[in-house]
Amino acid sequence: SLKILDTCVNCDVCEPACPNKAISLGEEFYVIDPALCTECVGHHDEPQCVVVCPVECIIIDPAHAESREQLEDKYKHLMETK
């Protein structure tokens, strides 16, 4: 999963760009739900939130580091439970 840093300026462009609806406004700035973020695996070649974010405040979450295979499994699971 990716994670949004506190340098987020709450511009809201990433939320609609996320194919998994993993992004929402948290208490102070936007947040990513690690259970829903596949790092865009299954949908796009690149993480769309990172592509659109104007301040480059989205990074790999060290607390939720996942392999390509784990991300693919998460994608499949999310598609099945949709």
Ligand code: SF4
């Ligand atoms: Fe959503 Fe993709 Fe960003 Fe994860 S990497 S939060 S799935 S846009």
Ligand code: SF4
């Ligand atoms: Fe925050 Fe970047 Fe998303 Fe804008 S695009 S809300 S700055 S994380």
